[in-house]
Amino acid sequence: MLHEVRAVPRLVIVDPKCAQLVNLKGYDHLWPEYSAKPRGWVGPSMTDYFREARGHESFRVVVHVRDNFREQLELLCILLRAVGDLTMCVDELGLFIPSGSPGSLPPAITSAMISGRHEGLRFCGTAQRPALVHVTARANAERIRWYRITERNDLDAARDYMPGPLADSLPRLPDYVCVETSDGSPAFRDESMVGRLRLPGASRLSKPSQKNLSRG
Amino acid sequence: MWKKAEKQSVTAGGDFEAAAARVTVEPEPADELPGAEAEAAPAEAFLIRPEWANAAARLCFLPAARLSHPAFALTDEEAEKITPQFQALMQAVSDRYAPALLGRVANRHPELFDAAAALGVLYWQKWRYVAKLRQIEAQQAAEKAAAERSARAAGQPSEAPIPASDEAVNVTPIRVI
Numbered sequence: 098m099l100h101e102v103r104a105v106p107r108l109v110i111v112d113p114k115c116a117q118l119v120n121l122k123g124y125d126h127l128w129p130e131y132s133a134k135p136r137g138w139v140g141p142s143m144t145d146y147f148r149e150a151r152g153h154e155s156f157r158v159v160v161h162v163r164d165n166f167r168e169q170l171e172l173l174c175i176l177l178r179a180v181g182d183l184t185m186c187v188d189e190l191g192l193f194i195p196s197g198s199p200g201s202l203p204p205a206i207t208s209a210m211i212s213g214r215h216e217g218l219r220f221c222g223t224a225q226r227p228a229l230v231h232v233t234a235r236a237n238a239e240r241i242r243w244y245r246i247t248e249r250n251d252l253d254a255a256r257d258y259m260p261g262p263l264a265d266s267l268p269r270l271p272d273y274v275c276v277e278t279s280d281g282s283p284a285f286r287d288e289s290m291v292g293r294l295r296l297p298g299a300s301r302l303s304k305p306s307q308k309n310l311s312r313g
Numbered sequence: 314m315w316k317k318a319e320k321q322s323v324t325a326g327g328d329f330e331a332a333a334a335r336v337t338v339e340p341e342p343a344d345e346l347p348g349a350e351a352e353a354a355p356a357e358a359f360l361i362r363p364e365w366a367n368a369a370a371r372l373c374f375l376p377a378a379r380l381s382h383p384a385f386a387l388t389d390e391e392a393e394k395i396t397p398q399f400q401a402l403m404q405a406v407s408d409r410y411a412p413a414l415l416g417r418v419a420n421r422h423p424e425l426f427d428a429a430a431a432l433g434v435l436y437w438q439k440w441r442y443v444a445k446l447r448q449i450e451a452q453q454a455a456e457k458a459a460a461e462r463s464a465r466a467a468g469q470p471s472e473a474p475i476p477a478s479d480e481a482v483n484v485t486p487i488r489v490i
Contacts, residue, residue: 148333179328180329
């Protein structure tokens with residue numbers, strides 16, 4: 098994911114694991130404190146940061162989220178749509194928007210995914226289990242990169258997006274090789290990432306089994 | 314890392330402040346924190362007075378003194394001796410056991426709790442009504458006795474009007490809540 102967004106000037110990464118990304122160099126780090134009742138972030142740290150950031154042509158920040166994933170992603174969507182002209186990358190998308198009925202997605206996340214691009218909000222996410230990501234996110238993704246997956250439900254989900262032979266090849270994909278599906282072109286096997294990952298620690302962060310969802 | 318943008322983002326302005334207000338909650342003031350409530354609680358606590366504990370201790374021996382032998386009644390010295398223990402017990406009942414019991418009853422048997430509360434309010438109103446009635450009756454009896462005494466002293470029958478029983482009581486009827 099970091100390789101995918103390496104050239105993005107205005108970038109917000111949402112980190113639910115609070116592990117490797119905690120020490121990511123060259124990024125600002127925010128640790129919002131969430132209050133369930135009343136609902137919202139306690140204190141002005143998040144809003145103060147983005148109030149200043151929205152006037153700058155370049156900023157990169159990692160928002161470390163430790164709990165209440167869906168609720169905090171909803172707050173982020175509300176705030177970042179007002180900031181505008183940025184890319185939001187969500188690690189482990191399945192933690193934030195697990196699969197469910199279309200109505201189970203919070204309204205702010207739904208509108209950010211459906212019409213966020215009109216407000217300059219680009220959305221990018223990774224998931225180790227594509228089947229556990231909400232169908233709205235998968236259906237609205239402009240481009241999906243499927244790395245090696247082996248679980249039957251994940252393979253079933255992949256078959257909706259690519260021809261059978263390509264889906265059958267997913268369990269045997271080598272490292273850094275993926276199948277890319279998109280709205281505008283047929284699915285194809287992409288080996289261009291092999292040997293190109295140069296970011297420090299990127300080999301650990303971009304697990305071959307992860308799948309990138311990106312739109313924008 | 315900041316580089317001043319040549320142009321503001323397309324949605325910058327009032328929209329951002331509205332969004333910021335939606336996603337932020339103000340930290341609770343210090344005086345509304347649970348710890349502050351706990352500190353403020355003792356000032357508002359219901360304190361058992363020593364004389365109440367003394368009376369309660371005497372009350373425990375009253376049935377035996379009435380039914381068995383008057384020597385069962387506590388002397389002042391005995392009552393003073395047991396008052397601190399009774400005060401501590403009654404304070405614990407007031408602070409812990411009674412609220413817990415009332416809470417359990419109110420949660421498990423709301424009809425019983427409501428009926429008991431209504432009966433308590435009604436009984437209290439009746440008690441005030443009867444107390445006022447007794448006061449008026451005693452006043453009328455005193456006036457009647459005084460009139461009879463003055464008539465007897467004058468050697469004439471009393472001419473003081475004695476109100477009828479219905480008119481004698483002019484008390485505002487109770488209003489049941």
